[in-house]
Amino acid sequence: MSLIRAYHFDNNVWPPGVGPVGTNLPTISSVQSRTGTYSIRGTQYDGSSYTFNQYVSFALPLSFSEFFLQVCMYLTGTPEINNGHFLRWKDSSGNTLGGLHLNPTTRLIEVYTGNFITKVVTGTQVLSVSTWHVIEVHVIIEDSGSISVRVGANSDSDFSGDTKPGTGTSINSFDLAAPHLSSNVHAYFDDIVFNDTTTSFNNSWPNGAKVFYCLPTADGTTKQWTPTPAGLTHWTAIDEIPPSATDYLRATTTNLVDSFEITDLPAIAGTIKAVIPEVYAWKGSCDSPTRLALGLDVGGSVEYSSDLNVSVVQSLISEVFPERPGGGNFTASDVNSMKLLVKSLP
Ligand SMILES: [Ca+2]
Numbered sequence: 001m002s003l004i005r006a007y008h009f010d011n012n013v014w015p016p017g018v019g020p021v022g023t024n025l026p027t028i029s030s031v032q033s034r035t036g037t038y039s040i041r042g043t044q045y046d047g048s049s050y051t052f053n054q055y056v057s058f059a060l061p062l063s064f065s066e067f068f069l070q071v072c073m074y075l076t077g078t079p080e081i082n083n084g085h086f087l088r089w090k091d092s093s094g095n096t097l098g099g100l101h102l103n104p105t106t107r108l109i110e111v112y113t114g115n116f117i118t119k120v121v122t123g124t125q126v127l128s129v130s131t132w133h134v135i136e137v138h139v140i141i142e143d144s145g146s147i148s149v150r151v152g153a154n155s156d157s158d159f160s161g162d163t164k165p166g167t168g169t170s171i172n173s174f175d176l177a178a179p180h181l182s183s184n185v186h187a188y189f190d191d192i193v194f195n196d197t198t199t200s201f202n203n204s205w206p207n208g209a210k211v212f213y214c215l216p217t218a219d220g221t222t223k224q225w226t227p228t229p230a231g232l233t234h235w236t237a238i239d240e241i242p243p244s245a246t247d248y249l250r251a252t253t254t255n256l257v258d259s260f261e262i263t264d265l266p267a268i269a270g271t272i273k274a275v276i277p278e279v280y281a282w283k284g285s286c287d288s289p290t291r292l293a294l295g296l297d298v299g300g301s302v303e304y305s306s307d308l309n310v311s312v313v314q315s316l317i318s319e320v321f322p323e324r325p326g327g328g329n330f331t332a333s334d335v336n337s338m339k340l341l342v343k344s345l346p
């Protein structure tokens with residue numbers, strides 16, 4: 001896989017495994033965004049006793065002993081209170097193995113191991129307010145491990161040593177919170193990317209990657225699914241923000257394909273790290289068809305995902321394509337000419 005997760009928040013719902021925890025909950029907000037329309041708006045205030053009292057939890061599909069995590073953060077004001085924990089990574093027992101803290105006086109990132117027990121290194125770059133900062137961390141969890149932090153793709157700190165404070169040797173979740181802010185000050189988070197090191201694709205720093213959300217804009221040439229309400233133009237059944245099952249497309253048998261044109265990328269789009277088709281889907285019964293495949297058609301070259309299970313509950317289904325159909329890196333023009341395919345499977 002390598003690219004494990006890329007979060008955009010631009011369909012204005014919490015993705016699977018992601019959600020707010022605590023009182024005065026963080027929300028998905030359109031007040032600020034680094035990419036697209038939406039980001040997470042974190043509020044954490046009420047004094048020095050509040051540390052990770054309200055946060056967003058991200059569950060990962062597997063456990064990882066080495067990872068690269070990009071978090072883009074925007075502060076609306078100067079931090080006030082000495083409780084600046086904003087990122088922590090946790091093992092499967094919920095123990096915090098390490099985290100990042102924003103010092104309220106210096107506004108430098110301090111790196112901790114354990115549940116903010118041991119400060120192991122302090123960064124060098126001052127985080128200004130009212131701007132998006134790309135914060136990346138590379139963690140190897142071992143007795144002789146390492147934690148490296150970059151800000152704006154520049155090295156901020158490097159620690160080598162014990163990054164395994166207890167028995168946990170891997171993480172399967174991380175949390176984000178607004179660092180030590182007053183009630184009038186917020187932090188926003190967007191373009192969150194988690195890479196591991198298992199393949200040759202996307203196995204290193206996300207490097208400021210932006211996560212663009214491209215909606216369907218027109219029907220393609222193949223329209224074998226059935227819209228509800230009857231007669232509806234197919235793409236208009238699946239283009240809502242947030243997703244709505246008021247209108248939908250239904251496959252009545254297997255191997256039915258619908259194809260869709262999608263939004264073009266912004267002109268600034270550079271290297272394309274991956275394309276991640278995603279749909280919200282459910283099955284009405286356990287009778288066939290009960291699975292689907294998501295496909296990409298680039299100039300007639302077609303590739304489908306693995307066969308993906310569909311739940312009886314409406315759920316997000318997606319798969320990462322690190323390369324264009326037929327192989328090689330995607331270009332922006334590939335994406336702009338691409339059609340998204342959805343195929344029903346037994
Ligand atoms: Ca966004």
Ligand SMILES: [Ca+2]
Pocket residue numbers: 236237238239240243244245246247248
């Ligand atoms: Ca719909």
